[in-house]
Amino acid sequence: MPAKRSPARRPTMKDIARRAGVSESAVSFALNGRPGVSDVTRERVRRVAEQLGWRPSTAARALSGEGAATVGLVLARPADTLGVDSFFLQLVSGIQEVLAERHLGLLFQVVEGVPDECAVYRRWWAEHRVDGVLVVDPRTEDPRPDLLDELGLPAVVIGGAPDERHPGLSTVWADDAGAMAAVVDGLYALGHRRIVHIAGLSGLAHTERRIRTLRAEARRRGLTGVESITTDYSDAAGAAVTRRVLGSAAPATALIYDNDVMALAGVATAAGLGFSVPADVSVVAWEDSALCRMVKPWLSALSRDSVEFGRTAARELTALLDGGPARTVRVPVPRLIERESTGAARGA
Amino acid sequence: MPAKRSPARRPTMKDIARRAGVSESAVSFALNGRPGVSDVTRERVRRVAEQLGWRPSTAARALSGEGAATVGLVLARPADTLGVDSFFLQLVSGIQEVLAERHLGLLFQVVEGVPDECAVYRRWWAEHRVDGVLVVDPRTEDPRPDLLDELGLPAVVIGGAPDERHPGLSTVWADDAGAMAAVVDGLYALGHRRIVHIAGLSGLAHTERRIRTLRAEARRRGLTGVESITTDYSDAAGAAVTRRVLGSAAPATALIYDNDVMALAGVATAAGLGFSVPADVSVVAWEDSALCRMVKPWLSALSRDSVEFGRTAARELTALLDGGPARTVRVPVPRLIERESTGAARGA
DNA sequence: AAGCAACACTAAAGCGCTTTAGGCTTCATC
DNA sequence: GATGAAGCCTAAAGCGCTTTAGTGTTGCTT
Numbered sequence: 025m026p027a028k029r030s031p032a033r034r035p036t037m038k039d040i041a042r043r044a045g046v047s048e049s050a051v052s053f054a055l056n057g058r059p060g061v062s063d064v065t066r067e068r069v070r071r072v073a074e075q076l077g078w079r080p081s082t083a084a085r086a087l088s089g090e091g092a093a094t095v096g097l098v099l100a101r102p103a104d105t106l107g108v109d110s111f112f113l114q115l116v117s118g119i120q121e122v123l124a125e126r127h128l129g130l131l132f133q134v135v136e137g138v139p140d141e142c143a144v145y146r147r148w149w150a151e152h153r154v155d156g157v158l159v160v161d162p163r164t165e166d167p168r169p170d171l172l173d174e175l176g177l178p179a180v181v182i183g184g185a186p187d188e189r190h191p192g193l194s195t196v197w198a199d200d201a202g203a204m205a206a207v208v209d210g211l212y213a214l215g216h217r218r219i220v221h222i223a224g225l226s227g228l229a230h231t232e233r234r235i236r237t238l239r240a241e242a243r244r245r246g247l248t249g250v251e252s253i254t255t256d257y258s259d260a261a262g263a264a265v266t267r268r269v270l271g272s273a274a275p276a277t278a279l280i281y282d283n284d285v286m287a288l289a290g291v292a293t294a295a296g297l298g299f300s301v302p303a304d305v306s307v308v309a310w311e312d313s314a315l316c317r318m319v320k321p322w323l324s325a326l327s328r329d330s331v332e333f334g335r336t337a338a339r340e341l342t343a344l345l346d347g348g349p350a351r352t353v354r355v356p357v358p359r360l361i362e363r364e365s366t367g368a369a370r371g372a
Numbered sequence: 373m374p375a376k377r378s379p380a381r382r383p384t385m386k387d388i389a390r391r392a393g394v395s396e397s398a399v400s401f402a403l404n405g406r407p408g409v410s411d412v413t414r415e416r417v418r419r420v421a422e423q424l425g426w427r428p429s430t431a432a433r434a435l436s437g438e439g440a441a442t443v444g445l446v447l448a449r450p451a452d453t454l455g456v457d458s459f460f461l462q463l464v465s466g467i468q469e470v471l472a473e474r475h476l477g478l479l480f481q482v483v484e485g486v487p488d489e490c491a492v493y494r495r496w497w498a499e500h501r502v503d504g505v506l507v508v509d510p511r512t513e514d515p516r517p518d519l520l521d522e523l524g525l526p527a528v529v530i531g532g533a534p535d536e537r538h539p540g541l542s543t544v545w546a547d548d549a550g551a552m553a554a555v556v557d558g559l560y561a562l563g564h565r566r567i568v569h570i571a572g573l574s575g576l577a578h579t580e581r582r583i584r585t586l587r588a589e590a591r592r593r594g595l596t597g598v599e600s601i602t603t604d605y606s607d608a609a610g611a612a613v614t615r616r617v618l619g620s621a622a623p624a625t626a627l628i629y630d631n632d633v634m635a636l637a638g639v640a641t642a643a644g645l646g647f648s649v650p651a652d653v654s655v656v657a658w659e660d661s662a663l664c665r666m667v668k669p670w671l672s673a674l675s676r677d678s679v680e681f682g683r684t685a686a687r688e689l690t691a692l693l694d695g696g697p698a699r700t701v702r703v704p705v706p707r708l709i710e711r712e713s714t715g716a717a718r719g720a
Numbered sequence: 721a722a723g724c725a726a727c728a729c730t731a732a733a734g735c736g737c738t739t740t741a742g743g744c745t746t747c748a749t750c
Numbered sequence: 751g752a753t754g755a756a757g758c759c760t761a762a763a764g765c766g767c768t769t770t771a772g773t774g775t776t777g778c779t780t
Contacts, residue, residue: 038766056768080767083765083767085766088768
């Protein structure tokens with residue numbers, strides 16, 4: 025028996041009004057907890073609505089000024105870069121958890137770059153599609169905060185540094201600088217003096233923050249064999265840079281990779297070059313995931329709770345939508361999980 | 373200078389009408405390419421709209437029966453399972469590419485399980501939020517097609533087998549059965565007789581299809597040491613099953629893992645147990661990604677173009693939205709990329 | 721017993737768009 | 751020169767909801 029292709033009209037408030045024998049306005053008041061109806065009527069209306077399986081039409085709601093009940097998230101990355109990134113899906117999953125409670129939808133889009141991203145914001149705004157947005161991968165020289173300010177679109181920036189120039193935006197961030205300092209501390213204590221940081225995308229706020237911190241830490245200790253090299257986060261880049269670094273005259277004894285994928289590729293490359301980890305070179309991955317326990321030696325990694333990160337961001341956005349003030353909240357510093365890929369520097 | 377918090381009213385058709393000196397209806401006709409206005413008026417209206425930066429309010433459009441210009445995608449997976457899955461983001465990225473051309477939004481939600489997913493469809497439908505949906509991870513005994521049929525929500529099922537019981541749904545699928553047969557063929561030719569398939573989630577349509585095919589191939593050849601073991605796709609499960617399988621009296625000589633993550637974990641486990649790959653045991657990963665080239669030996673893997681898969685699915689959905697007929701389209705069979713993890717069976 | 725507030729409820733407008741039903745010109749037709 | 755048809759455009763209703771203004775009842779006060 026083929027399922028019936030029922031026309032299945034969605035029930036509207038008018039239907040409820042008719043069945044409950046009251047006016048549409050009464051229904052609206054009753055269902056939205058506004059004063060103006062007696063408790064018994066309210067209850068009756070609620071029951072009818074329930075029984076009819078009524079749900080407010082977001083379109084109608086949005087049109088009468090209530091907002092779209094939707095928040096937006098755009099990911100600006102070339103399609104091939106977004107492969108093996110566990111961080112992102114976890115973040116989204118945390119975001120969802122909070123949004124779902126409030127029946128807020130998540131409009132998601134992936135684009136090629138920041139200019140496209142800005143265009144999407146403009147469109148969403150003009151089309152009335154979203155009530156607010158979550159901005160990821162903030163950059164130094166970022167046009168997005170200005171734009172969002174101009175559009176008056178509530179937004180929370182995920183992973184940026186506090187930004188006092190845009191008091192309208194909330195920021196949720198982790199203290200990468202502190203984490204980097206801690207990592208360098210640890211490596212220094214193990215005797216490492218030549219440290220290379222295989223960084224992520226140049227221009228990303230957190231990349232630059234890590235680079236600056238590393239440089240500062242090096243200067244503070246008088247270290248000269250310390251540098252950062254930016255990449256595109258890909259395994260290929262991780263491998264290539266590792267090859268170059270370990271091939272130099274006085275190769276680094278410690279490598280800090282800005283994600284798990286590059287770290288893995290780096291370890292494989294090092295092994296291929298005859299370097300043993302951690303005897304010849306220590307490796308730290310900035311991002312923990314199942315991957316880090318899938319190779320021998322297990323990778324020491326900076327771990328953070330990305331799901332909770334997402335939850336926090338979403339909570340800030342809903343607070344903003346409720347008319348709350350913009351805030352800057354810091355989530356816990358990533359913790360260094362010491363596994364097997366870090367050890368004393370050779371000869372230390 | 374702080375950016376101005378401009379109230380920034382969105383321009384409406386009324387604004388255009390006033391500026392162009394015509395009625396609102398004329399504007400609507402002009403902008404939607406309907407007859408009823410002269411070419412010069414149409415052009416004038418278009419220019420004014422452009423100049424004002426007008427974009428139709430999706431809410432208003434949706435309300436007047438035009439649909440929400442949005443399609444939905446819900447991912448039913450426990451939060452911790454969706455970590456390292458490159459397939460999914462690539463799929464989404466392909467989907468986006470097609471949707472973006474048509475200015476269709478993608479409403480995205482992740483939930484815990486299929487019942488929740490059904491609830492989301494109902495809600496989206498009742499709230500008028502989406503015009504159609506993309507369904508992933510079809511199951512044997514799947515309640516979703518019936519539901520979508522009942523709601524009359526256009527949908528395309530991604531990765532299912534053709535389903536003649538739901539003529540309203542489009543299906544986009546790859547021939548897993550064919551791929552499995554080819555893999556077994558190859559392994560058989562290499563002398564493998566004891567083959568274990570570390571499968572994915574039991575109940576998923578493609579999991580069951582692979583299992584059935586493997587069983588049929590084994591029977592056809594009179595092989596007895598062939599079996600499938602279902603898992604939850606996690607690296608932990610991959611490792612655990614591998615340990616069990618290789619610890620048996622007459623261990624398998626070839627392992628087929630239903631994703632790259634488990635394959636990786638499997639190889640690591642095998643190495644830990646003293647098995648050398650591929651000398652002692654061959655490994656095939658059903659899903660190719662950067663991971664497969666990040667361990668030695670490089671993993672032989674079944675590769676497919678997930679981005680294109682997503683594009684195809686999205687194209688089918690837009691066709692459906694345009695009133696086209698439901699179709700069943702097959703994307704290319706995954707190709708086996710032979711790398712270093714497969715070889716002749718010991719003693720063959 | 722008139723006056724008044726308080727309460728429960730309804731009528732109607734409005735959000736921004738589409739669409740149907742005309743109205744008014746113009747031009748061709750016989 | 752009346753009749754029609756065609757073409758361009760406007761008025762108005764309607765989509766499903768919120769909200770403001772307003773209408774009747776009560777029940778209380780003096």
